[in-house]
Amino acid sequence: MSALATDVAIVGGGTAGCAAALALRRRGLRVVLLEKGLCGAMASGTNFGGVRRQGRDLREMPLAHRAREIWSRLPAIVGEDCEFRVTGHIKLARDDAEMAELEAYAPVARDAGLDLSVVGANAVRDLFPWLGAKVIGASISPDDGQANPRLVGPAFARAARAAGADIREHARVTAARWTGTRFEVEAGVLTVHARHMLNVAGYWGGEIAAWFGERVPIAPLCPNMIVTEPLPYFIDRSIGVCGGNVYVRQVERGNVIFGGGRGWGDPGLERSRPRADVARSAMARLLEVVPQLRTAQVIRSWTGFDGEMPDDIPVIGPSGTTPNLIHAFGFSGHGFQLGPAVGEILAEMVVDGRTASPIAPFAIERFTRADAERRTA
Numbered sequence: 483m484s485a486l487a488t489d490v491a492i493v494g495g496g497t498a499g500c501a502a503a504l505a506l507r508r509r510g511l512r513v514v515l516l517e518k519g520l521c522g523a524m525a526s527g528t529n530f531g532g533v534r535r536q537g538r539d540l541r542e543m544p545l546a547h548r549a550r551e552i553w554s555r556l557p558a559i560v561g562e563d564c565e566f567r568v569t570g571h572i573k574l575a576r577d578d579a580e581m582a583e584l585e586a587y588a589p590v591a592r593d594a595g596l597d598l599s600v601v602g603a604n605a606v607r608d609l610f611p612w613l614g615a616k617v618i619g620a621s622i623s624p625d626d627g628q629a630n631p632r633l634v635g636p637a638f639a640r641a642a643r644a645a646g647a648d649i650r651e652h653a654r655v656t657a658a659r660w661t662g663t664r665f666e667v668e669a670g671v672l673t674v675h676a677r678h679m680l681n682v683a684g685y686w687g688g689e690i691a692a693w694f695g696e697r698v699p700i701a702p703l704c705p706n707m708i709v710t711e712p713l714p715y716f717i718d719r720s721i722g723v724c725g726g727n728v729y730v731r732q733v734e735r736g737n738v739i740f741g742g743g744r745g746w747g748d749p750g751l752e753r754s755r756p757r758a759d760v761a762r763s764a765m766a767r768l769l770e771v772v773p774q775l776r777t778a779q780v781i782r783s784w785t786g787f788d789g790e791m792p793d794d795i796p797v798i799g800p801s802g803t804t805p806n807l808i809h810a811f812g813f814s815g816h817g818f819q820l821g822p823a824v825g826e827i828l829a830e831m832v833v834d835g836r837t838a839s840p841i842a843p844f845a846i847e848r849f850t851r852a853d854a855e856r857r858t859a
């Protein structure tokens with residue numbers, strides 16, 4: 483058995499956890515990050531790679547703007563751009579109801595600071611001649627983009643380690659408790675003593691919150707992902723549709739990555755698999771919007787785990803039961819874009835006791851209060 487004393491114990495080495503480790507080191511705190519596998523290998527490394535603000539719940543928009551600003555500065559922050567490209571994001575309408583949805587969202591998103599324009603069928607044809615006849619309109623967010631998810635988490639982990647963070651991989655946390663003065667966090671033969679603890683364990687953040695008496699209705703979310711052989715580059719935007727049942731982007735090397743629908747996952751076993759029937763449906767919808775892909779060869783499919791909350795926004799904020807414990811999990815399928823900002827926000831909360839970013843809508847009490855009332859009843 484060995485013991486280690488630190489200022490902050492971080493449970494989870496996804497983008498959020500690694501970005502927090504880096505931000506905390508830059509504020510001068512000692513950090514031990516415990517990751518059960520490899521940093522950035524779970525949701526942070528298996529996701530679609532969309533760095534979009536368009537379509538977000540407006541309560542997330544201030545965090546998404548903050549994150550977008552950080553994405554542009556990645557080379558200065560982590561030493562590489564992680565293939566972040568400002569390709570813009572376009573959301574397509576395939577019928578009148580979807581067009582009405584785009585038109586309703588645009589003014590409220592603009593009020594929330596997002597540059598967004600809505601165009602009809604003729605303009606879509608002019609701007610994106612490779613889109614199919616099914617597309618009758620689009621809303622365009624020119625400053626959104628895409629990045630390589632495989633690179634981002636590890637880049638933050640390397641930068642945090644270089645800044646002095648103690649990053650432990652293959653270190654599964656099996657228990658954590660607050661003694662009244664500090665946390666005792668157990669990972670195999672190691673016990674970490676820390677004044678603060680961050681729960682950034684992705685889907686498993688729900689389990690860790692429950693150790694501290696905070697039960698939340700988190701569910702596994704396993705989006706089905708597919709990639710084709712490399713093709714000549716022509717999809718020069720990241721693309722989604724109303725309702726989200728298909729989304730596609732092409733990397734500069736030529737591979738077309740797309741998703742739509744959900745795969746299979748058992749978080750207890752930590753096993754997830756894409757589903758062939760779901761992939762075939764996504765392909766059919768994809769060909770309606772990008773017919774040119776009809777002869778493309780699929781080379782691989784996969785999925786991963788995120789945590790999904792019933793109201794589709796994450797838990798971010800202090801624990802309601804335990805001092806110095808801060809949660810950030812349950813990003814409901816859209817936390818890749820937010821990760822770099824979440825890291826900074828968590829560091830501010832530890833060091834300053836507060837953050838200027840508006841996180842009140844993400845409080846864990848929105849679930850735990852209802853749970854306590856139900857139990858009392």
Ligand SMILES: Cc1cc2nc3c(=O)[nH]c(=O)nc-3n(C[C@H](O)[C@H](O)[C@H](O)COP(=O)(O)OP(=O)(O)OC[C@H]3O[C@@H](n4cnc5c(N)ncnc54)[C@H](O)[C@@H]3O)c2cc1C
Binds near residue numbers: 496497
């Ligand atoms: C297939 C897929 C596609 C997606 N597409 C997009 C997209 O295009 N754009 C977007 O913005 N978001 C997307 N998302 C969501 C996004 O990937 C996640 O919201 C985000 O990566 C969450 O980051 P995180 O750091 O909070 O969690 P994770 O990356 O899941 O990291 C949590 C880490 O905690 C570790 N951990 C858990 N329990 C323990 C324990 N007991 N001890 C030690 N370590 C532990 C895990 O091993 C994991 O590495 C997608 C998600 C998936 C799965």
